[in-house]
Amino acid sequence: MSAAQDRNGLPVLPVLPEGDSTPPERGDAARNRALLLDAARRLVDERGAEAVTTDDIAAAAGVGKGTLFRRFGSRAGLMIVLLDEDEKALQQAFLFGPPPLGPEAPPLQRLLAYGRERLKFVDSHHALLSDVGRDLQMRFNAPATLHQSHVRLLLESAGTTGDLDAQATALLALLDADYVHHQLHDRGRTLAELGDAWETVARKLCGS
Amino acid sequence: MSAAQDRNGLPVLPVLPEGDSTPPERGDAARNRALLLDAARRLVDERGAEAVTTDDIAAAAGVGKGTLFRRFGSRAGLMIVLLDEDEKALQQAFLFGPPPLGPEAPPLQRLLAYGRERLKFVDSHHALLSDVGRDLQMRFNAPATLHQSHVRLLLESAGTTGDLDAQATALLALLDADYVHHQLHDRGRTLAELGDAWETVARKLCGS
Numbered sequence: 001m002s003a004a005q006d007r008n009g010l011p012v013l014p015v016l017p018e019g020d021s022t023p024p025e026r027g028d029a030a031r032n033r034a035l036l037l038d039a040a041r042r043l044v045d046e047r048g049a050e051a052v053t054t055d056d057i058a059a060a061a062g063v064g065k066g067t068l069f070r071r072f073g074s075r076a077g078l079m080i081v082l083l084d085e086d087e088k089a090l091q092q093a094f095l096f097g098p099p100p101l102g103p104e105a106p107p108l109q110r111l112l113a114y115g116r117e118r119l120k121f122v123d124s125h126h127a128l129l130s131d132v133g134r135d136l137q138m139r140f141n142a143p144a145t146l147h148q149s150h151v152r153l154l155l156e157s158a159g160t161t162g163d164l165d166a167q168a169t170a171l172l173a174l175l176d177a178d179y180v181h182h183q184l185h186d187r188g189r190t191l192a193e194l195g196d197a198w199e200t201v202a203r204k205l206c207g208s
Numbered sequence: 209m210s211a212a213q214d215r216n217g218l219p220v221l222p223v224l225p226e227g228d229s230t231p232p233e234r235g236d237a238a239r240n241r242a243l244l245l246d247a248a249r250r251l252v253d254e255r256g257a258e259a260v261t262t263d264d265i266a267a268a269a270g271v272g273k274g275t276l277f278r279r280f281g282s283r284a285g286l287m288i289v290l291l292d293e294d295e296k297a298l299q300q301a302f303l304f305g306p307p308p309l310g311p312e313a314p315p316l317q318r319l320l321a322y323g324r325e326r327l328k329f330v331d332s333h334h335a336l337l338s339d340v341g342r343d344l345q346m347r348f349n350a351p352a353t354l355h356q357s358h359v360r361l362l363l364e365s366a367g368t369t370g371d372l373d374a375q376a377t378a379l380l381a382l383l384d385a386d387y388v389h390h391q392l393h394d395r396g397r398t399l400a401e402l403g404d405a406w407e408t409v410a411r412k413l414c415g416s
Contacts, residue, residue, distance in 0.1 A: 167409060169382060169387060
């Protein structure tokens with residue numbers, strides 16, 4: 001692979017595009033968009049995505065519901081933007097952030113930190129990730145492939161032998177939104193226990 | 209665990225019920241049911257499930273289409289019965305059959321054989337398993353839990369340390385119907401390669 005490499009010799013992954021090709025929003029539109037996203041994020045954190053309606057979001061943002069639909073098209077559209085922004089923040093952290101997630105830590109330590117961090121993310125974003133996971137186009141494309149690539153690279157850098165794609169897939173099954181939700185809510189497991197399980201499997205695959 | 213054990217000390221798993229509580233079918237009805245299932249199995253083997261219609265099945269079985277709907281309710285009903293019969297046959301093989309699948313082989317050998325056998329099954333039953341996998345009720349209940357239990361028991365008998373449920377989940381991700389289909393049809397992998405990958409992960413988890 002001849003892509004740019006970070007200081008640990010890991011190829012640097014392509015970053016998700018920062019915007020799209022639509023023209024820049026006017027000031028009011030951009031401000032309303034930010035107000036709506038902030039309100040939605042706060043409500044989802046408080047109640048879980050399932051319990052948040054477009055009425056709630058518009059009221060909390062102090063804008064009309066028509067504005068929400070003009071900016072995001074639908075409730076689903078807003079939730080996808082919200083997920084995408086949070087995905088980008090986590091992505092920045094694991095590609096460029098401080099250790100143990102970022103590139104200054106050794107690969108196995110990064111892999112263990114990634115699992116525990118992603119478990120928290122998956123728990124707080126369950127409803128939307130579960131929807132997205134049922135869509136096969138999404139499942140085998142970005143940003144799912146970005147996680148696959150990241151885990152694969154860390155396994156490789158940690159000296160893992162054998163089929164790296166398969167081992168990344170096996171490991172990532174422990175971060176599947178529905179699996180995590182089922183373990184936490186139906187089986188009484190905790191995020192710490194699921195993080196320990198991630199560590200067990202990651203260490204065995206790396207041979208450490 | 210105090211359940212009955214086989215000769216290798218493995219608890220014997222409960223077997224799926226052989227029938228349901230409906231009264232026995234009359235001779236004609238039972239014969240038509242068998243003819244329709246045989247025809248459907250043959251056509252699915254030849255063309256894949258997606259390309260088989262109820263017209264095809266009824267014609268190949270030499271019965272009217274009305275008979276098909278009386279016996280199975282719908283095309284989906286027939287396909288579920290077909291999958292269930294084939295699941296039972298594979299289940300018999302891995303619970304009670306000859307080695308390397310069955311109980312006379314050592315646990316790791318059984319686990320490796322199970323992976324390769326199940327990959328073939330998943331490939332030939334892709335369309336229906338994929339439908340069923342999207343249904344969460346099915347995903348976390350029998351027969352999915354039966355596979356989880358079987359793999360967990362074999363890991364345990366092979367001396368695997370750490371969280372057995374998580375490791376069984378990670379391993380079974382390599383047999384997921386959509387994953388296998390994607391690897392075979394979009395990535396150009398072969399069943400033999402996917403079987404080798406299963407073996408790599410299984411051996412690492414068992415520490416062998």
